[in-house]
Amino acid sequence: MSQSLSEQEIQRRESLQALRQMGIDPYPAARYEASHFSTDILSGFEADAEATEWESVKISGRIMTKRIMGKASFIDVMDSKGRIQVYLNRDVLCPGEEKELYNSVFKKHLDIGDFIGITGKVFRTKMGEVTLEADSLTVLSKSLKPLPIVKKDEEGNVYDAFTDPEQRYRMRYVDLVVNDKVKDTFITRTRIINAMREFFNRYDYLEVETPILQPIPGGAAARPFITHHNALNIPLYLRIANELYLKRLIVGGFEGVYEFAKDFRNEGMDRTHNPEFTVMEIYVAYKDYFWMMDFTEQMLQHVVKTIKGGDSKVSLGGVELNFEAPFARVSMRQAILDHTGFDIDGKSEAELRAACADMGIETEPSMGKGKLIDEIFGEKCEPNYIQPTFITDYPVEMSPLCKKHRDNPEYTERFELMINGKEVANAYSELNDPIDQRERFEAQLQLSEKGDDEAMFIDQDFLRALEYGMPPTSGMGIGIDRLTMMLTDNASIQEVLFFPQMKPEKTVKKVELNDNEKLLFERLKAEGRMPLNDLKEQLGLSNKQWDKSLKGLNKLGLSKVEKTDEGLFIELL
């Protein structure tokens, strides 16, 4: 790929050459093992400045700022844990007559973004900052592109921050380097997952892996991605959920199974939806959804206390969320009654539709009872549940994989966990009656025929598994991305995914053609594919000019010469 370099990029390439000419490898192979992380030095030296440990310290990292004052300089070096200031005094770094390492290598040819290793001793500057005085400097890796320079003043105000979301998401590596908070978010994400896994393992539940490529995409209502397996010559779908496979494992006799899974849904993208996202699903035998509510709130309390150092409160967009168990529990019927005064109990589809109309909620003919109730709830109730709240007992039509409620067959034994007005977790007393399950799937088929393109497929093998018998089981799924958003105070899913899905980057072909190349290009554009010799004759260029221009175009990937039985042909690409 040919592209023009900015002045700064050219400058850095020149420095690269200069280093090589001085016999310094800008990309050395040898390992460079630091004795301390920056943070170890800062905290350790504070505690024990007299210790001899600080006489000989070795660190490595990226140069983040350079403050040169003639024969002495300060730089900030950033390692994986944080930053530390390094003091480079010319005569300390270069005690002999030879001062090139300071004057030339450091001052002229090292830039912000380069990786270096430093050894030296720790001291405190006049200004009181713990600093490493360098007695050696090793070039570890040269950076050829300038990093955005983010500056902070004494009050912590940030200047010239690297903020453009598109740039940040496309070049997450840069985002991570210059925006400290970004790294923290992803570290917290991993700690959330680790805390959850630790909690499940305490119960001896088994972490498992189930297929991502599935012949029938089941377990949720969503449009799947489709792909094709060549050897089998069949379509395969990327999973939209792992529920049906995990339940097969409960049939197979495990006490409890869970999976952190990437799911894929071929739907719109916005600040709460990415085409691939992470879900944790867990299934436990001989339990019901009441048990699962207790389990879920204990688990979340554990997760929050783990990442917050014992605190169960989290701040989200200025609102304080409290994850201290137990959470509030409200049935869906009660929730709707509370917020609209309308009682959904025993109402027909027509009555519900009329109620929607009264409340100013738009409906469509394809909506069944379940969907209508869901609309009312989503419109009038959902946003009100800011603190963690279990909404229970969903209408049977909405929950084809869930047991009917033991007290009222109109409802199911299901709960969703609402936090900050959004659904975070979803759980059932799992339907294990194979005949009921088959009927529910068939009802979904009818919805699908009515125009609901998300209605579920019938998974015959799953039904067969149920026919062999599944113990009473409760299952729960939780959206890891959304949970992470809430626990890290981020409003967008893109902030909690390292590499969110983006539209393809537009690559502008930037080329300079000389006159002959332009001539050739224009002619080809007009004629399309043509025999090589015809083109040559038409242009009337000398052999040398012709050859050079043609090779120029080919090199830029603009044209292609093809040899066939009929002779040589040329065409534009």
Place this chain on the structure above:
RNA sequence: GACUCAGUAGCUCAGUUGGUAGAGCAUCUCCCUUUUAAGGAGAGGGUCCAGGGUUCGAGCCCCUGCUGAGUCACCA
């Protein structure tokens, strides 16, 4: 998908009624041995997102497109 806003130097952003393209940081040169948004003096750096149009003249006005953000709709 609809609407609103935005796209100018490596980064963050100004840009007057339509009249030669600006600042800070970064870069380069010089000075500076405990600075810290280091400082001082000087210099270079631009496809003003792309393509059309209006105009004597467009970063600015109009149209189309691309990209992003926000709101809504759809969607777990």
